[in-house]
Each structure stands twice: as structure tokens, then as C-alpha cells.
Amino acid sequence: MAEYEERIASWRHTLAQAGLSGEVIEELETHLREELARLEQAGHGADEAFALAESRLGQPAALGAEFARAAPNRLFTWLPVGVARIGLLLLCVGLIVVLARLLVVGRMSPLLACHVAAVTVGYSATLVAGALAVCYVVTRSFRDLTPMKLHALGREVFVLTFVAAVLTAVGLVLGCVWAGQNLGSWWQGDPREIGALVVLIWNVLLIVAHGRNLLDERALALLCLTNLVLTGCAWFGTVAAQHAYGISSLFLALFLGVLAQSLLFALGLAPAGCLRRRRSM
């Protein structure tokens, strides 16, 4: 195979220039070498064999274009997913900065800081999953998502739900421990504790259902529409109730939230592209 090394090296170079990744090039090179061996055995001369094998694999430019289409840039396979990830990352960074400062100044115990961090990120992840579900339903009503984008959505929502479940569980436990240390008993029956428990159970149910293949991507997204109202209640509703912002305005907000959620759910069940204005048919 020594006579091919130089040619293979320059062939590798053209593939790299066409934008193919190292792993893909390695895979194609293995193929090339196996084909060369086969052609040599069939009696072809070295030059002929290489020309044949190279042409069988196709033009580097064409390959580059096909690969780019096949596995597009992961982060922005679907724009909302990339935005969600970046947003959540920024939240975590901001949270660490704020809590670290409070810790350093001694205005918050480490236990409480961890509890706040866990619950904040857990709730945010749940909210983000819900937001992605909304993006999905709205986008889909104009034009259905490609399988690739749908897959990216499903994967992202699942990961967010999983992270949310873990962090909410951790946050809840830490909160109970803190309550035990500072308030006398670990469970107060506080609306905030109940809210966290509900969010946790909801996320766990989604994960279990997904794990047992009961939900496809679309079903998971539709169910996650609930996340926004649910987490909203658990996070802000309980706080608002404690400060007695007015029961009527609270109920109004809840009513509007559930209404919006139901409308989105109905939209999600409608055929794809139903809101697109038909040009002609």
C-alpha cells in the first residue's frame, strides 16, 4: 500500500478543505483502503485502482455538501434549542456570581445557597422546556418541523426535564434539611414546598413515561406546555399568595395562564401548517 500513501494524503487534504471532519475523513479513508485492496486483488494496476476508488467515493465538494446537510451544526439544529441552552447557561453563571457574593459576605449559609441554586435552575429548566414547547406548537402551526429539528427538540426537552427533576429533588431535600435546622421541622406544609413537590412529581412522570416509550417527541412537547403555568404557580404564585397580592388578581392570572395553555394545546393537536395562509391550490 506504500505507493498510495502520498495520493491518500493529498486526497485527505482535499476532503478536509471541503469541510469534512477528522472522524468522517478517517471513516472514508478506511473505506478507500478496503476498496483499493479489493481492486488490486481483482487485478487492477495501482493508478487505475486509485482512480476508480477515488471516483467511487465521489467528489469532495459534493461529499462536503451532503455531510453538511446530514448532520448540521448541533447547537442550532433548531434555533430555539440553541437559544434555550445559551440562556440557561447564562442563568447559571449569573446565579453562581450572585450566590458566591452572598456567601463570601456571609449573608447566606452554604446550605441555603445550594438550595436556592438547585431550585432556581430546576424551575428555570422546567420553564425553558415549556417555552420550547410553545415555540414548537407555534412554529408547527405554520410549517411542520423536519425530523432532524423535531429530534433536536425532543432531546433537548428530555434533558431539561431530567435536569429539572434532579435539581428540584436536590433543592427540595436541601430545603427540608435547612428547615429542619432553622425552623424546627423539616416539612412545614408550606405552599412553596408543596409547589416544589408538584413540579418534581410532574417532571419525574414525564421522564418515566418517556423512558417507557409512551411519549413521542410531539406528545412530550404538548405535555410540557403545562410547565409554564405549573412552575409559575409553584414559584411566583406561592410567593404572591404569601404576600396577599389580592386573591382576585391571582386567580385572573391563573385563569389567563390556563386559557393560553389550553389554546396552545389545541393548536398543537391541529394539523401542521393550519395557520399558514394558503397561496393557491
Next chain:
Amino acid sequence: MARMKLAKELMAASAVPMVLSILAEGESYGYALIQRVRELSGGQIEWTDGMLYPVLHRLEALGYVKARWGEGESGRRRRYYALEARGREALEGHKEQWRIVQRALLELWGA
């Protein structure tokens, strides 16, 4: 028998169901897949070898197949692909579609 050139669209449409069906027989790698297609079609179907790989990568991105690096015979690394549950479901979908088309055409052609 002279080799027929299959229409580009036909090759493209049949690529995914063919790859999924071959992988349903067991884990395989790119080169072997191409040989199998050649063998199945008696040499009639000749894919542009390089075009198979984007298809495999796309199937991997969709979660239909799972890929791993393994050792080939010459000591070089080879990428092996295995069918996943979602891939099997997708394959069933493809099969149904092809059967529908086949039934209609065969009836028209009086076969």
C-alpha cells in the same frame, strides 16, 4: 444483462429503507453495506460509495442507528452501525409505504 442506470430519485428514495433493512440483519459498517447492496441487486444497484456515509450519519443524528468505533481487519478503525428501536419503527413505516406503491404499480402492470 446490461446494467440499468436507476433514476437518481429512485436511488435516493430507496437508500434509507435499504440501509435500515440491512442493518436490521445485524451490525455492519459502510464498506460491507455497499457490498451487500451490490450483492442483493446482482450488481444492478451501484451506489456512489461516498454518498452512503452522509445517509448513515443522518440516520445517526435522527437516533435511528447507533455508531461505534471498532477494529477492522487491517488494524485500522472502522465505524460500525447498529439499528436502534426508533430505526426499527421507521423501517416499518418505510416498508408500509413501499408495499402500498408496489401493490398499486403491480396491479396497473397486470402482474
